[in-house]
Amino acid sequence: MSDPTHPGETPDTAHDDAPPTRRWTEQDLSDMQQYFWRHIASDAGADGIDVETEKPTYSWLDDNGYRRFVAALRRHHDQPFDEFWSSLIAPDAAAWDYDWGTGDQRTIEALEHFLDRRASRYGLSESSVDTLRYRLNGYVRAFKLANDHARLLASVARDSDTPAYEAVDEVFAAFDHLNEANDRSDTTIKRIADIVDSFYSHLVSRQVAATNPAGGLDDEFKWDTTTDGDTPALRTEHVQALMDVVKTPADELLVIALAGWGLRANEVAALHVNQIDRDGDDVPRIEFDDRKNGPGSVSLLYGMEVLDDRLAQLSDRTAWNGYLFPSTRDDAAHISRQTVWRRFRDLADTAGLPDEIDGERPSPQLCRRFWYDRYSETLQDVIAGLEDIAAEQGSSDPEVVLNNYLSEDRARRLRRDAMRERLAAAFEAQVETADE
Numbered sequence: 001m002s003d004p005t006h007p008g009e010t011p012d013t014a015h016d017d018a019p020p021t022r023r024w025t026e027q028d029l030s031d032m033q034q035y036f037w038r039h040i041a042s043d044a045g046a047d048g049i050d051v052e053t054e055k056p057t058y059s060w061l062d063d064n065g066y067r068r069f070v071a072a073l074r075r076h077h078d079q080p081f082d083e084f085w086s087s088l089i090a091p092d093a094a095a096w097d098y099d100w101g102t103g104d105q106r107t108i109e110a111l112e113h114f115l116d117r118r119a120s121r122y123g124l125s126e127s128s129v130d131t132l133r134y135r136l137n138g139y140v141r142a143f144k145l146a147n148d149h150a151r152l153l154a155s156v157a158r159d160s161d162t163p164a165y166e167a168v169d170e171v172f173a174a175f176d177h178l179n180e181a182n183d184r185s186d187t188t189i190k191r192i193a194d195i196v197d198s199f200y201s202h203l204v205s206r207q208v209a210a211t212n213p214a215g216g217l218d219d220e221f222k223w224d225t226t227t228d229g230d231t232p233a234l235r236t237e238h239v240q241a242l243m244d245v246v247k248t249p250a251d252e253l254l255v256i257a258l259a260g261w262g263l264r265a266n267e268v269a270a271l272h273v274n275q276i277d278r279d280g281d282d283v284p285r286i287e288f289d290d291r292k293n294g295p296g297s298v299s300l301l302y303g304m305e306v307l308d309d310r311l312a313q314l315s316d317r318t319a320w321n322g323y324l325f326p327s328t329r330d331d332a333a334h335i336s337r338q339t340v341w342r343r344f345r346d347l348a349d350t351a352g353l354p355d356e357i358d359g360e361r362p363s364p365q366l367c368r369r370f371w372y373d374r375y376s377e378t379l380q381d382v383i384a385g386l387e388d389i390a391a392e393q394g395s396s397d398p399e400v401v402l403n404n405y406l407s408e409d410r411a412r413r414l415r416r417d418a419m420r421e422r423l424a425a426a427f428e429a430q431v432e433t434a435d436e
Contacts, residue, residue, distance in 0.1 A: 024072035032073060033088045040066055052329075053336060055085045058109075059116035080105045082112065101141035102150030110153055111136055114202045130341075134361045135192045136199065139174060142181075146173035156200065156209040167213040171196070175221060186223035188359040193217045232358035233369035234259060236426045241351040243427055249310040253324065254343060256303035258364050260423050261286070262371030263298065265340040265364040271324040272334075273311065276300075283416065301416055302423040340364060374426065378418040 027035070041051045043064055049056055058081070061070055070081045077084075083105065100108050115136075119129045144150035147170050155162035155170055178189050196214045203209035239259050246252040257268045267288070277285045277297075284300040300307070307324075314320050323334040341364060348362040357366060 024068065025076055027072070027076075029077055029079070029084075029088065032069070032077070032084070035069070036084075036089060040064075040069070050332070050336070051085075052090045053338065055082065055090070057116040057119070058113045059120045080109055082108060101137050101144055102152075104149075104151045107140070107150060107152045110203065110208065111140075111199070114199050117202065118198075130363065131360055132195050135195050138178070139192050139196050142177045143170065143174040146170070146177040153203070153209065156203065156211055156213060158207065158210045160210070164211045164213070167211060168216065171213040171217070172220060175217060179221070188356060189221075190223040191359055193221070193223075232360040232366055233373050234357065234362065234366045235370070238351075238353055238357070238362070239367075239370060239426045241353060242347055245347060245350045249306065249313050250325065251343065251347060252306050253303075253310045254340065255347065255367075256306050256427070258340075258344065258367035259370050260303045260427060261298055261300065262368050262375075264368065265344075266337040268364070269325055269335050269337050269340045273322045273324065276307070299416065301420045302427065370426075374422045375419060378415055378422055 036051075040056065040061070044051050044056050044060070047060070049060070058070070061067065061081070073079050073081055073084050100111065102108065111133075115129055115133055118132060140150050140152070143152065154160060155167040160167075175189065175193065178192065193214065197212065197217060200209060200212040200214045204212050239255070242255050242259075243252070246255060254268060257263045257271065258265070263271075263286075271286070275286050275288065277287050282299070284304060285297045286300065287297045310324060314324070314326070320326065321333055325335045325340075327333060327335050344364050344367070345362070353362045355361065360366060
């Protein structure tokens with residue numbers, strides 16, 4: 001871990017919007033680095049941002065008074081903040097930083113600034129921002145293939161000599177390429193078009209761009225989006241493909257926890273052995289003191305052997321802290337949510353999962369939706385199995401039997417047995433039995 005109290009002189013002000021003791025023009029990159037650790041890292045840490053694994057966003061830097069620091073990096077050192085962070089602050093994290101389909105830093109800064117503003121003003125989750133970033137990058141790559149460059153601001157900037165119609169032609173050419181590639185549905189391309197339109201509108205509103213060349217996409221392209229309405233989720237074959245490539249108990253447990261238990265990425269990252277309850281009269285459970293909707297618990301209907309393998313592996317370690325995914329960093333007890341996402345996407349790439357599933361990139365969120373889909377199917381199976389009993393009771397609705405004629409314990413047993421079978425089928429394993 002880098003020491004945030006690096007030795008050496010730094011500007012004395014806590015925020016760069018106040019004049020530093022020495023002018024920004026007199027600071028070399030070493031000075032800028034020391035200033036970052038002395039002031040920015042401290043403020044970011046107070047907001048829960050670990051600067052060695054998470055790059056502070058442009059909006060956060062702006063809101064916390066570091067706008068001139070970012071400007072000084074670009075103006076006096078020809079270095080965007082992204083590059084400064086990845087090369088001098090978190091070089092290890094840079095290895096998995098986002099791979100935009102362009103090397104043009106001006107374009108990357110504009111895209112990231114747009115996403116930061118979207119996240120802060122719309123209250124978007126990180127997974128939602130990741131989805132938007134993925135769609136924008138699809139456009140960037142198509143733009144480059146269609147126009148032999150990916151400098152998105154070059155033809156729309158207020159000081160550009162490019163006629164407006166040529167800027168529109170470039171955008172249309174990019175979407176022609178997306179259409180002709182035939183590897184995305186109309187719904188997916190329409191979603192890309194919507195965020196691209198919003199991106200250029202954002203540039204116009206900031207007076208960075210003189211025109212929005214994507215404003216006429218809906219009139220130019222008639223995408224058929226009437227048949228799509230399902231929530232994207234992993235399918236059984238995707239889960240099977242993931243299980244085929246796992247090589248360690250940790251990776252196997254990660255897939256089980258996401259798709260077999262329906263946990264959120266942050267819940268997986270922070271799983272602790274003390275949360276596992278095996279002693280109750282019920283099936284084993286994971287207990288949560290503080291979940292999104294308050295305290296709660298999750299039944300472990302599948303994957304106990306995988307969990308026990310992981311616990312056995314961890315118990316052999318010296319000074320194990322009890323977390324199922326402990327961090328290798330001295331300043332963190334367990335891995336981060338971002339690490340869960342990164343590990344999952346590495347597995348998805350190795351497993352050869354599609355780049356998009358119903359318009360979204362494979363992610364831990366789609367694992368959770370897989371779990372919910374299996375649970376919904378389970379309820380349908382249970383209800384269908386009660387049709388004969390319903391007929392005997394003189395009812396045409398088997399749900400009446402489920403709700404009124406079966407005990408709560410019996411109804412729960414039916415749901416769990418059916419859910420366990422579905423999970424076993426998805427994970428290509430024998431059904432685990434438990435005496436309830």
